[in-house]
Amino acid sequence: MSQSQPGLPLDRPTSGPRQSLPARVADASYWMSRYVERSEHLARILLVSADMLTGAGDLDETLADQLCRDVLAIAQQSHRYEAWHAECSTPAEFISTISRHLVLDLDNPNSLVNCITKARENARSIRESISAEMWEHLNTLYWTLQSDDAAARFADAPQERYRQVMTGSLLFQGVTDQTLDHGQVWLFIQLSKYLERVDMTCRILAAKFNTLDPVEDAMEASLRVLQWMAVLRACCSIEAFRRLHPQEMDAAGVAAFVIFEPSFPRSVLFCVRHALQSVDRIRTMLSADAGRDAQRLLGRLLGELQYPQGLTGQPDELRVFLERTRLAAATAAMAVQDQWFMRALDSAAVIRPVDSGDLQRIRPHAH
Amino acid sequence: MLFENYQIDGPFDEMFERPGVPRPHYAPIFDRLLQQGEKSIQQRRHMADLCFRNQGITFTVYKDAQGVEKIFPFDLLPRIIPAAEWQTIERGLIQRITALNLFCRDIYHEQHILRECVIDPELVYGARMFQREMLSVRVPRDIYVHVCGTDLIRDQHGRYLVLEDNCRTPSGVSYVLENRAVMKRVFPILFGASRVRPIEDYPHHLLRALQYIAPAGRENPCVVVLTPGIFNAAYFEHSFLARQMGVELVEGRDLLVEKNCVYMRTTSGLRRVDVIYRRIDDDFLDPLCFRSTSLLGVPGLLNAYRLGNVALANAVGNGIADDKAIYPWVPEMIRFYLQQEPILPNVPTYVCARQDDCQYVLEHLDSLVVKSTNEAGGYGMLMGHQADQAQRADFARKIRTDPRNFIAQPVVELSQHPSLIGENFEGRRIDLRPYILNDSTIRVMPGGLTRVALQCGSLVVNSSQGGGSKDTWVLENGAAP
Structure with a gap:
């Protein structure tokens, strides 16, 4: 008699993404991704600023000074201007002093080295929940910045280090996409990446549009184009912008592109939409009430970005709009933290709006 | 040249019979090493160092408040154990862990061994790790020692002796697995010379052993690894094992006890936990029972355990079995419980x-x-x-x-093995810690952690004291001698 073959029951249902995740793991994956994203933006703004200053040797001194002020404003270190400026005699020297502090300074919680260190520390605390490839990539990046001769190598070729961090961050997200199951950990990584990108992009635009009023003079105008290009580069958008807008480059076009372009992953609108999608999917996965505030806040922000009102072209208007966007994103980020990470699972966490003072407090999150 | 100045006039040498003449089971890789030459070996060592650094295979040394992450020094030349020799070790270890397990069960229940005056009761009751709370507690499937790491050394004549038993939370197995992985990556050519028994299934068997003790009636039991946290010396290992088994790694603050059941705080609320592979000492496990100041543990955990609502591996109270003052009686335990003569002797104590x-x-x-x-x-x-x-x-x-x-x-002269020191191979003392898993059967991982005292002449192999480690090969039966 022939026996029936046992066979491989491949048609059984798959398990689907894992349902429950320790809240601490969700928290650490969120901050890991946020710090990686933060380091990428910081590296890029430093690279672009250093390029402008070294390229244009005859750059107007007030303009050069303004550039340095912008970098400090974006990195939230404006209060250090006087102290650092006193150390230097030329603008080029000044920007390299600023860079050194923003890259290597261990006292600055958001210095490049600290961002990567904290990203790696968070990763180290959840190695069992991320892929080995993600860990190894981040750990290798950390060691290239941490080795004994790191300071000397930075002084030798700062641009190389910036590129290393930028590429490192992009590769990290790529490795994450392709080696981690797209479950909760992955979704929290996406969420924090997009929230951080909204924050950084708004800050870069706010700093730049502060100074770039329209000009009449032709000489000035050509300089302006260089500056618009720098803004686009700082937002990693220049190639995409050129491709989609081959004709003109002006203030309104650049701002509109970086804020509203729906198809480009660096635009504020795109980031908010994807942050919202992550929240939606996490909520569906958990089938719980938590996360409703984050969903509502991001949903309303997305509405404002899709149907903006009262932007007639005044720089002040734009600044207010950007600040409002940042605040809304920061409030949503706090809601995410309170409801998913704080582990106050039995007591409904109260969400309150964030004001500018709070932002100062939240940003240097020593996690 | 590599082995030119190698001295073998001291203790038992693992690799060489006489100067320049390797023991038969080392002959194939001796030849391959000589073919490779110095430069290639140095390159491979550099590759291995990078692997360890980039993969973050580290342990933590307590120096200041923060602790310093260090790479466990890896020694490129593997230690080789022939099949026949291993069979004896394996039988001896199975015998020993069986007796130790029976001893724990006996001490916390009928105490035959004390009544019959084989062991002085004062020695047991006076043991710091004796846990009164465990008296008459029935542990799942009567298993106390689920994971055991037994330290073996070899004396002047090459005889294997048991130096100590680790029945609480033996660590190091992650380095065994990583050493093998790195070895395969940087020196694949050496493997071709011998048939080495695989060890990569250890996490699989560990998970099976943990699932085996889940409370009855719990389908798809939730297994977690409990770690003291990122600053613990063995944190890498805790995280490694959780990842390899595909289970959650939790800290005390991730768990809570309600109505004598243990739950994990998750993004979707509380989730029941069935089995905890705890890498925390008894003392820190439950502040309600043991050290009240401990922040690492989970209040109420011990009660949940005693009621059988959660299983712990290893069991609480195992410290009596690896107490160094009770160690001299292990041969007596083997005679008492198993009516057998010990296969692996103790060191006189x-x-x-x-x-x-x-x-x-x-x-x-x-x-x-x-x-x-x-x-x-x-x-x-x-x-x-x-x-x-x-x-x-x-x-x-x-x-x-x-x-x-x-x-x-x-002082027992540990055996020596060639280590790559600078440009040359020099003799360094080694020991061996095989890992044993105990569920429905007892399984000894073929090999284990060979630790090396990297300082010349030193007999202390502990990683915290500047020791390193090497890959350990147990040869297949019937493989070249």
């Missing part, structure tokens, strides 16, 4: 709790190794022949104040 022994120890401090009974990692130890007068006087005072806390052993 003087127990200071016995007056005669204590007197002898105090008179011969300069030739003995004195160990504190409850310390590990090479701490609290006196190497009599290397210590100075002041250190010996200090230990004599400590022994007189608290004799129960000390044992002494003659």
Whole structure:
């Protein structure tokens, strides 16, 4: 008699993404991704600023000074201007002093080295929940910045280090996409990446549009184009912008592109939409009430970005709009933290709006 | 050249019979090493170092408040154990863990071994790791020692001796697995010469062993690894094992006990936990029962455990089985419980709790190794022949104040094995820690952690004292000698 073959029951249902995740793991994956994203933006703004200053040797001194002020404003270190400026005699020297502090300074919680260190520390605390490839990539990046001769190598070729961090961050997200199951950990990584990108992009635009009023003079105008290009580069958008807008480059076009372009992953609108999608999917996965505030806040922000009102072209208007966007994103980020990470699972966490003072407090999150 | 100045006039040498003549089971890789030449070996060492750094295969040394992450030094040349030799070790270890497990069960229940005066009850009750809370508690499937790491050394004649048993939370198995992975990556050519038994299925069997003790009726039991946290010396290992088994790694603050069940705080609320592979000592497990100041544990955990609502591996109270003052009686335990003669002998040991022994120890401090009974990692130890007068006087005072806390052993010359030191191979002392899993069957991982005392002449192999490790190969039956 022939026996029936046992066979491989491949048609059984798959398990689907894992349902429950320790809240601490969700928290650490969120901050890991946020710090990686933060380091990428910081590296890029430093690279672009250093390029402008070294390229244009005859750059107007007030303009050069303004550039340095912008970098400090974006990195939230404006209060250090006087102290650092006193150390230097030329603008080029000044920007390299600023860079050194923003890259290597261990006292600055958001210095490049600290961002990567904290990203790696968070990763180290959840190695069992991320892929080995993600860990190894981040750990290798950390060691290239941490080795004994790191300071000397930075002084030798700062641009190389910036590129290393930028590429490192992009590769990290790529490795994450392709080696981690797209479950909760992955979704929290996406969420924090997009929230951080909204924050950084708004800050870069706010700093730049502060100074770039329209000009009449032709000489000035050509300089302006260089500056618009720098803004686009700082937002990693220049190639995409050129491709989609081959004709003109002006203030309104650049701002509109970086804020509203729906198809480009660096635009504020795109980031908010994807942050919202992550929240939606996490909520569906958990089938719980938590996360409703984050969903509502991001949903309303997305509405404002899709149907903006009262932007007639005044720089002040734009600044207010950007600040409002940042605040809304920061409030949503706090809601995410309170409801998913704080582990106050039995007591409904109260969400309150964030004001500018709070932002100062939240940003240097020593996690 | 690689082996030109290699000295083998000291202790038992693992690799060489006579100068330049390797033992048969080392002959194939000896030839391949000579073919490779110095430059290639140095390159591979560099590759191995990078692998360890980039993959973050580290342990933490407690120096300041933060602790320093260090790479466990890896020694490129593998240690090789022939199949026949391994069979004896394996049988001896299975015998030993069986007896130790029966001992734990006996001590916390009927106490036959004490009633029949095989072991002095005072020695057991006086043990710091004896847990009164565990008396008459039925542990799942009567298993106390689920994971055991037994330290073996070889004497002058190459005889394997048991130096100590680790029945609580033996660590190091992650380095065994990583050493093998790195070895395959940087030196694949050496593997071609011998048939090496695989070890990569360890996490699979560990998970099976943990699932085996889940409370009855719990389908798809939730298994977690409990770690003291990122600053613990063995944090890498905790995280490694959780990842390899595909289970959650949790800290005490991630867990809570409600109505005598253990839950994990998750993004979707509380989730019941069935089995905890805990890498926290008994003392820190539950502040309600043990050390009340501990923030690492989970309040109420022990009650949940005693009621059988959660399983712990290893069991609570195992410290009596690997207490160094009880160790000398393990051969007696084997005779008592199994009616067998021990296959692996102990190292002769003087127990200071016995007056005669204590007197002898105090008179011969300069030739003995004195160990504190409850310390590990090479701490609290006196190497009599290397210590100075002041250190010996200090230990004599400590022994007189608290004799129960000390044992002494003659200096055993650990066997030596070639290690790559700088450009050449030099002899360094080694030991061996095989890992044993105990569920429905007892399974000994073929190989284990070979630790190396990298300092010349040193007999202390602990990683916290500057030790390194090497890959350990157990050859297949019927493989070249």
